[in-house]
Amino acid sequence: MPKKKTVLRVNGRQHELVLDPNVSLLQALRDLGYTDVKNGCEIGECGACAVLLDGTAVNSCMVLAWQANGAEIVTNAGLGTLDKPHPIQEAFADVGAVQCGYCTPGMVISTKALLDRIPNPSESEIREALSGNLCRCTGYGQIIEAVQLAASRLQAERLAVAAVRSLQESGEASHRGECGDDGSRSPSGPGAAAGAVAGSRPLTGENVAPPPAALTGEAAPRDQLLRRGGERR
Amino acid sequence: MTLPEFDLLQPSSLGDALKILSEVKDSEPIAGGTNLMVDMRAGTHRPRVVVDVAALRDLHGIEVTDTEVIIGAATTIAEMLESPILAKHAAVLVKACSSFANTLIRNRATVGGNLVTAAPCSDTAPALLTLDAEVKLASVRGMRRVPLEKFLVNAFSTLRRSDELLVSVRFRIPSATATGAFRKMGLRKVSCMAKVDVAVMLDGDATGRCTSARIAIAAASPVAVRARAAEAALVGKLLIPETIAAAASLTAKAAAPRAGSEYKLRVVEALARRLLAEAALALDRGGSNA
Numbered sequence: 001m002p003k004k005k006t007v008l009r010v011n012g013r014q015h016e017l018v019l020d021p022n023v024s025l026l027q028a029l030r031d032l033g034y035t036d037v038k039n040g041c042e043i044g045e046c047g048a049c050a051v052l053l054d055g056t057a058v059n060s061c062m063v064l065a066w067q068a069n070g071a072e073i074v075t076n077a078g079l080g081t082l083d084k085p086h087p088i089q090e091a092f093a094d095v096g097a098v099q100c101g102y103c104t105p106g107m108v109i110s111t112k113a114l115l116d117r118i119p120n121p122s123e124s125e126i127r128e129a130l131s132g133n134l135c136r137c138t139g140y141g142q143i144i145e146a147v148q149l150a151a152s153r154l155q156a157e158r159l160a161v162a163a164v165r166s167l168q169e170s171g172e173a174s175h176r177g178e179c180g181d182d183g184s185r186s187p188s189g190p191g192a193a194a195g196a197v198a199g200s201r202p203l204t205g206e207n208v209a210p211p212p213a214a215l216t217g218e219a220a221p222r223d224q225l226l227r228r229g230g231e232r233r
Numbered sequence: 234m235t236l237p238e239f240d241l242l243q244p245s246s247l248g249d250a251l252k253i254l255s256e257v258k259d260s261e262p263i264a265g266g267t268n269l270m271v272d273m274r275a276g277t278h279r280p281r282v283v284v285d286v287a288a289l290r291d292l293h294g295i296e297v298t299d300t301e302v303i304i305g306a307a308t309t310i311a312e313m314l315e316s317p318i319l320a321k322h323a324a325v326l327v328k329a330c331s332s333f334a335n336t337l338i339r340n341r342a343t344v345g346g347n348l349v350t351a352a353p354c355s356d357t358a359p360a361l362l363t364l365d366a367e368v369k370l371a372s373v374r375g376m377r378r379v380p381l382e383k384f385l386v387n388a389f390s391t392l393r394r395s396d397e398l399l400v401s402v403r404f405r406i407p408s409a410t411a412t413g414a415f416r417k418m419g420l421r422k423v424s425c426m427a428k429v430d431v432a433v434m435l436d437g438d439a440t441g442r443c444t445s446a447r448i449a450i451a452a453a454s455p456v457a458v459r460a461r462a463a464e465a466a467l468v469g470k471l472l473i474p475e476t477i478a479a480a481a482s483l484t485a486k487a488a489a490p491r492a493g494s495e496y497k498l499r500v501v502e503a504l505a506r507r508l509l510a511e512a513a514l515a516l517d518r519g520g521s522n523a
Contacts (some may be wrong), residue, residue: 001238021241021283024270042234043271045424047337056311056340062266063341066241067285110336131423132337 011078028065047133050106057113076105091150099137247291255396265341306345325413329360332417335424354427358457362449363434364404388455410520411436414508427452431504453488460487472513481506
C-alpha cells in the first residue's frame, strides 16, 4: 500500500502530506487539527463532517483524502473565528441554534453552501439544504431561524458593501489618484463594521481564517465562548 | 473507523482506467464513494485496488443530441437536479433525483454508481427504466450497450463484468407529449431509502388513447423492474379510471417484496394508480415532456 504525496488546501493553508490511500478526507483533516470537522456516523447519514470541497458541501467521510488532492477545502473554522465570526456562525449563536454543538459545524457549512447559491432561501429551501445534517437536540426550529437571520444579515452586508463601493467610486472620480480609504469606514451596519476590521479585504465572508488552534499552539479562547453564551440570556 | 487497506490508483484517462480494471485483479472503481466507502468500512466489500474514476472527463456531463440524452456515469445526482436538459426532457428523472438521499449525498453520489450498485431501492433506476434507458459499458475489449432493464439482474447484481466501467447512460428524447411521474415512499421525507418507488411514463394521441406506457418500480422487488403486463394493459386504451385501476393492480403483480413487507403490494398499487391518473391528466392537458 504505497503512500502518496497529497496536497490539501484547507482554509487557505496548504498542507503537503504523505498519506496512505485508505485515509478519508475526514480523518486527514482531523489529524491535521481541523477538529471542527466532526466525526459522527462515517456512513454519510449525519453531515457532522461536512466541508466545502471546491465550493460544494460534501460529507468528508465519503471522500478519500487523495480525491481531494489540490482541491479548495473550507471547514467551519475557515469561515470565521470566535473574535470575528462569520455572519452565519454569529446567527447560530444569537438565535440559540446550538445546544450540544456537535452538528453545528456541518450545519454552518451546509448553510454557507445554500446562501452562496440562494441568498434569500425559502423555509423549504433551507430544510432541503440542511437535509443531510442531523441534529438530535434542537428540533431544527432555531436552526432554520438562524439561517434566515444569517441570510438577512448577509443581505444587509452586501447592501453596505455596495454603498461603500459606490461612495468609493464617486470619491475616486472626484479625487483621481488619491487613496479612497475614507469610504470604507463611513457607513454603519454589520458589513461596514467587519470591513473596518478586515481592512482592504473583500467582505464576502471568504476571508481566510488563521489555522486551527492545534496547529498554532494557541489555546482556544473558551472564556469568550462562554461569555457569548451568557450575553444571550 | 479506519478503512481497510487497499491501494488507490488514479488514472488520468479512461483508457488507463480500463487498462487497470482489466489487468489488476480485485480492482474496483470508485467515484462518489457514497456506497463503496460505507461498504469498505463495514467490511462487506474488500477490493485490493480501488480505481478513482471520479475525475475522468469522459465520464462527466449531460448532453443532448438530435435524438438522445446522454448522461456521463460520474455525473452527480446534484448535477442532474440542476440540468436544464433533464428539466426539459426527463422531468421524471429530475423528480427521482430530488428525492434521492439528502443534499450532501447528492453532491457526491453519481448516476453510474447508483446503477452499478443495483440496490433494490435505487431511485434513479425506476425513473431511467421508464425512459427506456440503456447503459454503455467500456473495457479494453471495446464498448457495449445494454438496456438498463437487462443490466439490472438482481439485488446488487448487474451485467457489468469486473473489467468493465459504466461510462454513460442514455435514452431517446421522449415525444413532446409524453408525460412522466415519480413518487418515493420512505420512512421520512428526506435522507431515507425508498420503501417503494414508482415511476410512470405515458404518451397518448389526440383522441386520448394511450400510445405508449412504461411503469417501473423499485424497493418492492429485488431490483428495479418494469411492470410489463401493466404497460400492455394501457396501450391502445382510453386512460379512464377503470383502465388505470386495472393497470395499477397489474403493477403490484410485478412487485416481489420480501416476506414481512407484503404491505408494499398495496403501496405499489396505490402509488401506481395515483401516478397514472396524474400523468393521464397531464397528457389530457397537452403533455409536459416529463
